[in-house]
Amino acid sequence: MTRTPASAAQPARKTVAFVLYPGITLLDLVGPLTVFTSLTRFGLGFEVAVVGAHTGTMSTDTPLSVSADRTYAEVPAPYLLCVPGGEEPTLRALADATLLDYVRTASAAATWTTSVCTGSLILGEAGLLAGRRATTHWMFRDRLTAFGAVPVAERWVEDGDVITAAGVSAGIDMALHVVDLIAGDTVAKAIQTGIEYDPQPPHGPIDWAATDLAACAPMTEAMLTTALADHPALLAKLR
C-alpha cells in the first residue's frame, strides 16, 4: 500500500467545463472555448474540459464532427459551466433528462454558470433562470418567459452567478467579460490581443432597426414544431 505525502497533493484546479451534445452550433462552443483555453496559459490554475455523455464523435451544425474529452461523471463539480446552443438539436436537448441533470448538478457546484445562444433555453429547462434577467439568440428571446426568466436584448446578461450570451458569436464577448471577472482586465486584454479580436464586420454592426425580426417568427415556430414533435408538453410550453 502506497501513501501519498501531503506535498504531492495536486493543487485544486478550476475547471471551465463546456457541455457538448449532438448537433450544437459549433461556433457557440469554440468562441468561448478559445478564450478560456488561452486563459489556461496564464498559470492561474484554470483548466478547460469539453464534457459530454460520451467521448465518441458527435455531429455539429457544420460538416465537422467533434469529440468531448471527458464525460459528465468525470467533471461533477466544475468551477465554471458553459452550455452552448444551436437550432433543432438544442431544442431536442431540452428533453434530454441526463443532460439536464448534469447541467443542474454541475451548476449547483459551480461558481459561474454561463450559456451561449439557445444554450440559455437549456439553463431555463434545468430550472436555473426562474426570476432572472437573461438573453439568448434573438429568434428565441421572447421564449425565455416560458422558464420564468426576464428576456433582455443585450450582448450578454449577468444576473447573480448566471451569465447568458446572445446568439452564436456573442459567446466571445461574454467569455472575455467572464475573464475580466475571474482573472482581471490585464489578462482579458492580453487574450483579446492574442486571438486578435479586433472586429471589423464588412457592413459594420447589425442594423437592428432595418432588420425585420418578425419575419423570422414562422421559422422559429417551425423549428419548435419539428424538434419537439415527440414532446408535446415542452412544445406547448415554448409556443
Place this chain on the structure above:
Amino acid sequence: MTRTPASAAQPARKTVAFVLYPGITLLDLVGPLTVFTSLTRFGLGFEVAVVGAHTGTMSTDTPLSVSADRTYAEVPAPYLLCVPGGEEPTLRALADATLLDYVRTASAAATWTTSVCTGSLILGEAGLLAGRRATTHWMFRDRLTAFGAVPVAERWVEDGDVITAAGVSAGIDMALHVVDLIAGDTVAKAIQTGIEYDPQPPHGPIDWAATDLAACAPMTEAMLTTALADHPALLAKLR
C-alpha cells in the same frame, strides 16, 4: 448497364473546402466555416467540406478533437480553398509536402484561395504569395517577406484571387467579405444577423498603440525554433 438521363445530372456544386491538419487553432477554422455553412442554406449551389489527409480524429489547440469529412483526394478542385492557421503545429505543417501539394493543386483549380491567421504562411510556402500583399497573425506578419509577400496590417487583404485574414477571429470578417463577393451583400448581412455577429468586446477594439508587440518577438522566435528544429532550411528562411 444503366444510363443516366441528362436531366438527372447533378448541377455543379461550388465546394468551399477548409483544410484540416493536426493542432490547428480551432477558431481559425470554425469562424469562416460557420459563415460558409450558413451560405449553403441560401440555395445558391454552395456546399462546405472539411478536408484532411484522413477523416480520423485530429487534435486542435483546445481539448476538442475534430474529424474532417473528406480527404484531399475527394476534393481535388474546390471553388474556394481556406487554410486555417495555428501556432507550432502550423509551423510544422510548413514541412508537410502532402499538405503543400494539396494546397497548391487545389488553389490552382479554385476561384478563390483564402487563409486565416498563420494559414497564410502555408500559402506562402506553397508559393502562392510571391509578389502579393498579404496578412497573418500580427506575431508573424513580418515573416511573410520570407515568401516574397508584402506584409499588410489590415483585417483582411485581397490581392487578385488570394485573400488572407489577420489572426484567429479575423476569419469571421474575411468570410463575410468573401460572401459579399460571391453571393452579394444581402446574403452577407443575413448571415451576419443569423450568427448575431454584432461584436462588443468588453474593452472595445484592440488598442494597438498601447500594445507592446515587440515584447512578443522572443515568443515568436521560440515558437519557430521549437517547431522547426528538424527543418533547418525552413527555420533559416523564417528567422
